[in-house]
Each structure stands twice: as C-alpha cells, then as structure tokens.
Amino acid sequence: MFGVRRQKTPAPVGAKPVAESAGAVAPSANLPIRAETRQDRSRTAYFSKGQFLARQDRWDMLGRLIAETDRTRATTPSGEALAAVLAVGARDDAVRHARSAIQSTDCPVPMGVEALTEIAEEHPESWAIHLVAARAQMDCAWAYEGQIDPYALPFAPSDAFMARFDVASELIARAEELCPTSAEVAAAKCDLLAAVPEAGDLVDALHRDVIAADPTNPGRLRNYGVHLLPRWFGSYSDLSQTSADLGAEMAADWGESAYAWMWFDALRLDPEAGAVLDAEYFVAGLHSILDRTSDAHLANLIAAYVDGMKPAAAPDDLSPDAMKARRLIHAALPDLTERHLTELHPQVWARADALPGATHAGPLSSGRIAAATAQAKSAVDAAVAARALAADQGIARRA
Template sequence: MIRSAGFSVTLTRALRTLRPAPLRRLAARDTQARDRALAERLERQLILPTAESPHEELSRAAIQDRGQFLARQDRWDDLASAIRTADAARHATPCAMSHAELLSYGARADVVHATEEALADGANPTLDGIEALEDVLGEFPEDYGIAATVALAHADIGWAWRGTGWPHEIPERNQRLFAAHFDRAARILEPVFDRHPDAPLLAAARCTLLSADPEPGKRLMDCYERLIDFNPHNPRPMRALGNHLLPRWFGSYDALELEARRTAARNGATWGSGAYAWVYMDALAVDPGAAHGLDLDFFLDGMRDILANRPDQHIANMLAAYAAITMDPARTPANAPDLLRKTRRAIHGTLDWILAEYLFELHPLIWAEASIGQGYSSLPMRSALLRRGTMTARMTIARHFADELLAGTTVAFSRHGLRLFPAR
C-alpha cells in the first residue's frame, strides 16, 4: 500500500483519532449531506475494479448448474456418477467448496425453490416435486449420492417451513413440518452412513441433520470434526459449528470458546489462528452474547492469518464486508453492553488494513449478501443483487475514505496496492 503524500492510510486513521471531540462531532454532523457529496465523487475519485463474475462464483455456478441440468433431463444415473466421482476425488472450487455438494444442491434446487417461493407468496406448497425425488430414490436405492440429494431436499424444505427465528417464534404447524422433513431425511440416510464412512458428502449431510436432533451431545463435535478433517480449507463447516454451539442450539458460550480454540489448534497448519475466527464469525453475527467469551486479540490475529494464508479476493471481499457491514458499530443495539460495543468497533476497525493490504477488486454478490443479512429464503434476481452489492460496497468504502475523497483525493485500488493521489 502506497500513499503518494508519504503517509500510510493506517497512520492517517490514527492521527484522525487525535482530533478534539468537538471537531469530531462537527465532522459527523449531517451524514446525509456528506453521503450526497461522496456519491457525486464516486465515479471520478474511487477507482475499484468490479468483478461481476469472479472465478469462485463462476466455478460454483457451473457445477451447480450441471447438477440442475442433469436433474431436469432426468439423467439421474449421470448425476449419481458425477457426485460419486467428485466426492471420491475431493474435487472443490478454488475456495474449497465441494463439487459433490454443489452438484447435489443443483439437482434439488428446482424442488426447493418452488417450496420457498410458494411460502413467500403465502400459498401452500405442492408435494409434487419432493414426491418426484422420492420416486428417483426408489430407482436408485443403493446410490448414496441420490440418497443424499433427496434427503437434503427434505432438509432444505424443512428449513423453508421453519425459517430462522427463535423456537418460540415458530408456529406449531411449521415446527411439525420442519421435524417431519428432517425425520424423513434421517430415515433416508441412516442405511447409507455405515456403508460409506469416507464419503464427505454424507459427512456434510450428517451435520445438516443435527439441526433437528434435540440432544446431539458429543456427536455434534464428532460430526463436525470429521467433516472439517475431510476438507480443512473449507471454512463453511467451521462457521456452521460456531452457530450450532450457541445456547440457542446445542451449546454454551463456554463450549463455543473451547471448541473454537480446539479447532484452531487442529487446523493451524492450514489457517494459523484463522480457524478460531471462522468458528466465531457467524456466532458473533447472530448472537451478541457470543462476545462475552471471545478472546478479541485471538480473533483479530485470526482474521489476519486467514488472509495471510488465503490472500484470495473472494475471502478479502468476505472479510471486508463482514467488518464493514456485519460488524458496523451503527448496527449495534442501543442497549448493548460496553463489551459488545468494544468488540464490534475492534472488528470493524480491521476494514482499514483489509482495504489497504488485500482488496483490489470488488465482488458485488458478497457485499449484497452482507447487506441483506441472514434469514431470507427469497432473494432478488442476480442482476438486482449485483447492483445492490456494487452500490453498497462503493458507498461503504467511500465513507471509510470520506476525508480523503471530500478533499479531492483519488483513491485507487489495484493488484499493486492501494494508492491515494491528492488533488493538484
């Protein structure tokens, strides 16, 4: 990162904190006017290349679309073969997303989306789609790829009925349907688990089933450890583990802290301290109480280790959006304790070095997902998400460099680092 005037962006931030409080209050006044002024300067002064179809997203979409295509063509034997081959070879996208999981998701996507759309419209979903998948299962009773696809379709439909609210917020009928679909998924998978103990797809499915298990006990960690060991480069199981260790599910804040440390120790060769941060990341996003057991310095070191070990633009955008939006201090509840405010401010502050040292292209879908948040089963079209993500990211980054932009400085991101060019 180079600043043409001779100062680093980080040093500029540090000096800014020394301004007297009255001046800071004056600078913060009339935010809307400031945003309008920034919006007028975005095109001219904020140079950040946009990758509307990044390699990771293209890779995921291609594999998922392949699964969907084979299902639509009733080429279930080809789908089953593709899933088994990908699973056995541990094929994955550049950021370690399993090809077998993507093929399976694509194959069941039409059925699941039909249910989600019907529920979003207030209608009663038809059973035609899931019954058709059950018929396919009858044709391939010994194939674990087909079994996993049908079982996970039941799980996805169960989640569509349940939603992401707290248990006491879910209507009784929705709870029953959630349980019924997960029960059917478990009955489908139970016979194949023992026959294919080394299948990563089944390990992922086993972790999915935990959501409907009232008392998973030690099996929770056993299931997640096995899944993580199959592909330690994939952070998704670590993030899901942290969520399942919250008190609202099957754990406690003490258990979350313990298992985050254990996961970090087991995966140090891959992530350094990063696995600790991965386990906590979603937990902090959905439960403010998770901050009470957090070792903040360990978490911040973990974020640095994640990007040091994986300086990929997909990961850089993910962590930047997490710091900027998910951990935005402005989103902190008004009655939040000081500890939570301190935690969010510190994580939000990592945006400075992420932008300065790692980010050089914008991935809009990641920013759109962060701005929408969790719990939405029906999302806008991809084009709308791209627009939203681009606008959100550029304005968020513009606010971060507000003083520089309003002073006429051009902020330029590239593979060679961040440069600031003062107005002449």
C-alpha cells in the same frame, strides 16, 4: 471442471503463506470492479449443471458428478462445497415449489419433494441421489416451520417437521452405508441434529467427523461455530472454549485462521456472542487468512464482513462488551482493505450475509449486484477516509 482447480490434496486456506507481494495496493473508489469472477462463474455453473441434469432426468450422471466433486473436496475459497452446490441445483425446482405450497403444518408434502425420494429409491446404489433427496426433505421440513435458511431450532417442532426429518435420516443412513467417507454425508448428519433430542451431546463428535473428512475446508469450521450458538445446540461458553481449543489444535496448519473461521458466521448471526469473543485474536485470524493467500474473493468476503460490523448496524440492546468487540473488528477495515483489497467483487458483497450453501447459490439479479457494488464502494471510501484521518492525526501529534 467449471473453472475450479482440482487437487488430490488441496492446500488449506491457512496452510502455507504465499510469497509477499512487492507492495500493497492502496484501495480507492477507483478499484477495478469484477462483476463476475471465476468463483462466481464456477458457483453458477455448478448450480446450473445440477439443475439441468435433474430437469433432464439424467440422475445417473448427476450422481456420478456429485460423488466425484465430493471425492475431490472442490470448494470455493470461502468454504462452499461445490458438491453441495450441485445438490442445491438438483433439488431447487422441487424445493422452491414446496416453499410456496406449504402454508401451514397441515399441508401435504409437495409432490416434487416426494418424487425425489422415489427417484432415490430407483437408484439404490447412488449415495449422491440419496443425499439430494434427503436435503430436499430437510428443506421441506424447515418450510413447515416458516424458515428458509434455518436460523434457530424450532421451539416446539411440528409433527410435519419431525416426519420430514425422519425420512431424511433414513436416506442419509443409506447414503452413509454406500459412501462412509463422504464429506457431504457427514455434513448432512450434523444438520439432522435439528430433530434429535439431546443433540448437544453429539454436536462435537459429528462436527469433528466432518472436519476430519474435509480438513482444508473453512466452511466446515464456519458451520461448527454456528451450531455452538445458544439458538442451536450450545452456549456462549461452549463456543468460546471450543473455538479456542480447536484453534490451538489446528494452529500448525491454519495459524490463527481456524479461530476466526469458527466465529465468522456465529458472530454475525448472534451479535451478543461478541461479549465472549477474543476480538484481537479474531482480527489476527482475519489477517492470517489473507496473509496466507492472494485470493481476491476472500479479501472481498472479509472486507464485506468487517464493514458489516460497523457499530451503527448493531442491535440497540447489544451489551457494552459485545459492542466493544464489534468496534474493534470494524476498526480493522482500513488496514485490511489497504493491505489486501485489489479489486471489488460485487457478487461476494451481495452474498456476504449468507451461510455456505444458503438458498441463493444460483445467479444473482442485476439489481442486487448494482446495490452490492454501491455498498462496496461506500465501504472502501469510508476506509480510505479513516486511514487518511488517522495519518493526519499521527502527523499532528508528532508536530
């Protein structure tokens, strides 16, 4: 459906190596550019389908589509669950209005968000519609705290925030009764922890439930790592230890990839966490991800990520250990691009800073795509220059 291959038992990103290519394609500024890829079209199609069905009040069909997409665990290569994209599209109109309408914690709950909860009540047997309504309530709650894509727990959550999460919790409880095997319901339970006192005691159990429900999806590992940051429910020590433990547990299926996915978003959101990162293990994990798939989407995602680790973009107050990790990661760019980058995907570069399921799941503007294209070309040129310089220096040393 919508350009995504479905499988009853999808292979994990790190499951089995693909056959080695006959030879690496050397990257250059002349790499072909795909303004829109199959993955981009798929994401846009799912978002638009969810939005269209909601606007047409075709809730029964929407509920069945979300449920079926969740059942097959369809995702993008980077771990964005397409059932979640459908749900984002379905609530997008209501949530956009809510974010513009909420100016303070005294503002009433916008009618569109309340309407989705009423629609869920009118569909008591559809867990997927309950999920859409619950996610809208959570989005609304974060709007009361001034956060669009949540980046940290509120220091002192408002009553409005807590009230929306109470409603969302009730909706998710009903969804879980209807479909206890849903990966999206399990993921929503993790996000409900934002309003749970002493939530740190539940983080590991709930995230492991999500991974068990959707074991081939790297997005589940990415979210787990984020929730182990100090700004959420953990500490640098928790993240360091858990990522190492889980990486070892999952090594048979994922190789070194699981460790890299656990740190992927966490390190970007909190650069200081790099002080406890095993940077060599992380870089090996990035190579492992790309060695086990020929997917150009992932090659662009990881190239954009590594380019974003350039020391010049680091915070001024970053510790020496964290800066050292950042330099080591960025130094991997020439090798990664030479071995794996065969074409440029501007939409991937434009979304590289987003968490799976972030607010801009829908189509991107032409201006944003043009800027991402320029960024990608600049990064590739810099990587090619670095590779050439290293080769020249090697020749000079041998001479």
